[in-house]
Amino acid sequence: MGMHRPALTLSAHRHYSASPAIQSSSSTTIRQRPIYICATRQHVGKTSVSLALVSHFTKRFGSENVGYIKAVGQQCMRVWDEPLDNDTNDADDEAGQYVLVDKDVKLIRDHFGLSHLRYQDMSPVLIPQGYTKSYLDGEINHQDQMADIRRAYLNIVKATKLRGGNHNNHFITICEGTGHVGVGSVVGSGNARIAAELGADVVLVANGGLGSTFDELELNRALCLQYGVNIAGVVINKVQPDKYDQTREYLTKAIDQMWKGPNGEPAPPILGVVPDRPYLGCPALADVESTFGTVLLSGSDHRYRHYDVGSNVQGRSIGMSMITTDLAAFLRTMQRQDGDARTIFICHVTRDDVILGFLAEYRRKTRRGIPFQSALVICTGCDDGGGNKSDIELSPEVCDMIRDAGPAGPPVLRAPGYSPADAAKHIRTMTPKFNANDERRVTKATEHYEPFIDFDLLIDRTTYASDIAA
Missing domain, CATH: 3.40.50.300 (P-loop containing nucleotide triphosphate hydrolases)
Known part of the structure; x- marks a missing residue:
């Protein structure tokens, strides 16, 4: 300069x-x-x-x-x-x-x-x-x-x-x-x-x-x-x-x-x-874990699967969805998805029907050889309307059924203290960070950035002549 x-x-x-x-x-x-x-x-x-x-x-x-x-x-x-x-x-x-x-x-x-x-x-x-x-x-x-x-x-x-x-x-x-x-x-x-x-x-x-x-x-x-x-x-x-x-x-x-x-x-x-490149801004489930300070109850093998939570069709989000409907409508939504669909579904801990329906749909598609890539976030936060917030525990019986799906099963995690709306906001506004174990994102980022940087010019700008022997 x-x-x-x-x-x-x-x-x-x-x-x-x-x-x-x-x-x-x-x-x-x-x-x-x-x-x-x-x-x-x-x-x-x-x-x-x-x-x-x-x-x-x-x-x-x-x-x-x-x-x-x-x-x-x-x-x-x-x-x-x-x-x-x-x-x-x-x-x-x-x-x-x-x-x-x-x-x-x-x-x-x-x-x-x-x-x-x-x-x-x-x-x-x-x-x-x-x-x-x-x-x-x-x-x-x-x-x-x-x-x-x-x-x-x-x-x-x-x-x-x-x-x-x-x-x-x-x-x-x-x-x-x-x-x-x-x-x-x-x-x-x-x-x-x-x-x-x-x-x-x-x-x-x-x-x-x-x-x-x-x-x-x-x-x-x-x-x-x-x-x-x-x-x-x-x-x-x-x-x-x-x-x-x-x-x-x-x-x-x-x-x-x-x-x-x-x-x-x-x-x-x-x-x-x-x-x-939008993909680089898509959170992985590991980012969601970090945001909520929790770990996957099942599906840990898919921790570095990425979700485009900002994608939408005609104004409707397809990368993330809060479940406010009855079980039948939720199942219809899941059954309409093809094998490549990746959606983070969000429900409240009181919706045992939705949680069990999610697990059942995973097993149904698996039996038919159809890929299943959706994830479920269970929110445990509760507000009594007077500003007092509490946390509702996931029932031990339902928790055991989730864990039985194992590391290769469908990704399910808890969001302690969050309401579904708050959880959705945090997921949508989070900034994904690189993780040493997320080789795919690291490799894609490197491959994307390298062609656009003039390294020869950078070397030329950061070298100098020295009269002192090495």
Whole structure:
């Protein structure tokens, strides 16, 4: 962007971490800066873009030459972290241990086989509930927190260099941010600040549109400017296919006109415009489980089956349906569906007739060799009309009949404390997230995004000449 890049905490580290891609002379090497993926707000496809980048670079340079880190995470999970064996001296090898990491770290590491990286280095700081208060109360030291991030990043780079980096190979580190550029600022770990600490170039990801999209980009750019972080480019995501060309043309004009440097330096380019693909926004049953904090009573084999809860025919939803009719009408609805139909039916726990009818229709179609892909959500919430809410338990007898269907049976789960209307609203408005076990969604997202991103331009924007020997 033509701005002055101030001296940063890890400015010297650039010469250590950047990859020697081209040996142009005995004293000059073209090196690679880390690439920091930031979004303009939540749920705009930051992880999808990260998946595409890691996928492309592992194929282009080899998985051993690619590093990945999510410096600050929020949604965590417990994993077993094996020690790395980078030398022949077994005496100094560390023991494996269970560690908490951001869920996207497990997704990226496992899906792309980045076994040369340790989980704990890929996810150095987690912000669980109560972390912000502890930080503001002085119970968490800011310098220690930033030292953990720097140490983890250096370990990522070291592991990548040892495994695959040499003077003839390119190696690269992808840093995935959390939410918009300012997320984490309250605990001194905003995305822009960390990008500056690591000497990274930022890729901004925004949802498709024009006016509101540029407004969001401008807000996030302001923080990058504040911390002296270079913006390598912009990716526009989830663009309506019929507005694809228009979106690219006019956002390019807006960025070119508004983001030029003070001395006429060119604005950062649009690195990609990705058309929307509705399937990627369809929740899987695993997402529904997460939303209601429950697990499938039966049909767990179908946990990663996806449902288009927004689909409709002539204004009538066909991906999700609340059952308010009698049993005969409900059965007619189910029997009219073909084998490919996927509908999430929602009923109240008091509708034992509907629950048993659902199980009976599953068995009837199974006997006839007809596929059955619908699911049932049983809501247990109750309101007495005076604002007092309670929970009605599913009868043990009916619960046993559901469980007897087993993991391969029809998917049935409870929504504790929810009314059918509330459950339907939560399902329709949820934002599905990637899951390390949902290989189909991860693969489809990667395949969809890669063709629309200019990786050569990204490499060109994030490399620099160094006069210091590797």
